[in-house]
Amino acid sequence: MAAVLLVAGCTEHEDRRFRPGAADVGDPYLPGAGNGGYHVDHYALKIRYDPAGKRLTGQATVTATATMGLSRFDLDLAGLTVDRVLVDAAVAKHRRAGNELVITPAHGLPAGKRFVVEVSYGGVPQPLHSDELGDGGFQATADGAIALGQPESASSWFPVNDHPSDKATYDIEVTVPDGLTALSNGVPKGQSTKDGWTTWRWSEGAPMASYLTTLVIGNYRVSTSTHAGKPLVTAVAVELPANGPAAAALARTGEIADFLADRFGPYPFDAYGGIAIGDERIRYALETQTRPVYGPGFFRGERPNTTVVAHELAHQWFGDSVSLARWSDIWLNEGFATYAEWLWTEHDGGRSVAQAFAERYAATDWTKPSVDPGRAAMFGEAVYQRGALAVHALRRAVGDETFFRLLRGWLAERRDGTATTADFVAYAERVAGRPLRPLFDAWLVGATAPALP
Structure with missing residues (x-):
């Protein structure tokens, strides 16, 4: 009877160990x-x-x-x-x-x-x-x-x-x-x-x-230097001006990364950089790990666009070092990167974080959620802007000292891993020592404008 169970040299019991x-x-x-x-x-x-x-x-x-x-x-x-x-x-x-x-x-x-x-x-x-x-x-x-x-x-x-x-x-x-x-x-x-x-x-x-992997092949002006003891490689497509706004913006990569590190904790990787491409089909920037890629549309003005550099560099912490476990939680990437834009703009002499918050609060469509926005809306304003509003609401609720300690601790604890919204809320509550789910629910998924904290 046992012989009937032999399949390609394995017993039935042994064969059951393996499945597709x-x-x-x-x-x-x-x-x-x-x-x-x-x-x-x-x-x-x-x-x-x-x-x-x-x-x-x-x-x-x-x-x-x-x-x-x-x-x-x-x-x-x-x-x-x-x-x-x-x-x-x-x-x-x-x-x-x-x-x-x-x-x-x-x-x-x-x-x-x-x-x-x-x-x-x-x-x-x-x-x-x-x-x-x-x-x-x-x-x-x-x-x-x-x-x-x-x-x-x-x-x-x-x-x-x-x-x-x-x-x-x-x-x-x-x-x-x-x-x-x-x-x-x-x-x-x-x-x-x-x-x-x-x-x-x-x-x-x-x-x-x-x-977050990338491959960029073509004619580029490459600049290689060292920042904070790590290689910093930037590249600008030859179609873009040699000393134009793209090159000027990327030249501030190390400075912007240091500004963010003061707020988020140590830069999480062994290299810095950025690539400004000339292909007009690419109408976005992406936080490709250690070396973000920027479409040419970000550098049309006369002044260097450092805001987009701050956004993509912030992703090195939020999105790259701590990544999504599932795409429905993409606000964890984009809300924090958008908030980093607000922080950098204030630092660089532009509008204050408080002004950015007030303007976005007044303009937000609260019927559209930040969490689980749906596949078609995963890159919509609710993910980016409402997500940033939720970040600042958290800051106002817990105070600056707890807020930045919370961010640094979160990024250190989850470094090189993945996370969900539930993970972040639980961590925030642990650090703040108080319930925060009602706040997050109101600011991320509630259908009406939440009360200001």
């Missing part, structure tokens, strides 16, 4: 994104991009740990062709299911096992399109390419567990034709040239959410 990992983390704001059954520890990416043919070839080495017994698992990868997959150096079966790369290793992976996946792939990358959120991800440019976008972009250029709930460290190696710059996240690790191609190397040693 989920092909979706279950975030309703981003159906299909992320995967279950494992946690990624590190990505090592070797990318080669030829702008002439718009072709990318890549080798991704993904080091992960199984969180359950896995018979197979998925990585997110959109549109590119996979040539070979190895799991722990053994050939693994693979197939595509839409934007999922489904991998079946030669043997089941027990819970707790650390394993290494090597994926060889290539093709002509395409952006990821959403009717509600627009295009994100890899986009070819006249002189190179830009990989950028929120809430997703990474899966357009490498295989990834594409959800901020699974953060990992990165080594990124990018090879491009001589004369082009290839910028990415983290600490610069040098360049080498061979046979008409230059390889640029970058390393991000702090855990990073996948949408």
Whole structure:
């Protein structure tokens, strides 16, 4: 009777240890994104991009740990062709299911096992399109390419567990034709040239959410210096004036980061920087970790726009170091970054925080919530401006000393991790020593204007 239970050399009992990992983390704001059954520890990416043919070839080495017994698992990868997959150096079966790369290793992976996946792939990358959120991800440019976008972009250029709930460290190696710059996240690790191609190397040693990765290739004026003992790399597209407002704004990166560190606690990463691009299709700025990317529209005036720099640098704490566990809590990123704009503007000689608060309070549509605003409204004013109002309401309720101690403690306790609104409210109540949920409910989700604290 026992012989009937043998399946491919395993007993029925043994076979039940392994099952497929989920092909979706279950975030309703981003159906299909992320995967279950494992946690990624590190990505090592070797990318080669030829702008002439718009072709990318890549080798991704993904080091992960199984969180359950896995018979197979998925990585997110959109549109590119996979040539070979190895799991722990053994050939693994693979197939595509839409934007999922489904991998079946030669043997089941027990819970707790650390394993290494090597994926060889290539093709002509395409952006990821959403009717509600627009295009994100890899986009070819006249002189190179830009990989950028929120809430997703990474899966357009490498295989990834594409959800901020699974953060990992990165080594990124990018090879491009001589004369082009290839910028990415983290600490610069040098360049080498061979046979008409230059390889640029970058390393991000702090855990990073996948949408915070970036790849910017093209003709850029690069400035490399040191700030507070860490490398500071800024780059401005050659289409923008050499000494224009973009360059002037990025030149204040270290100063603005220091201002924010005085209020939020130590800068959380090993490098600073920023990239001002010239591609008019990019109408936003994004807090890509250690090196925010700014669209050209922010630098049209004669004066440097340092407000947007303050916003994106604030995200290095709120959003990058402490990341979202789910997209419905995006106000935790944007409300605090918007509030940082108010703080910086006051410090830099502009309107006061009190003035900004009063103006936004009077102009706010209180029927639109900051928390769980809906997928189509996740980048709406309620998330940014009402979120900032809630931050200042907290400050007024608990006082400056408790408020800034609360922020510094929150960021230190949650550094390199993820969080939810409930986590933040619970922490605030613990530090303040008083109930605060009614205040947060009124300022974040109540349908009428809350009373001023």
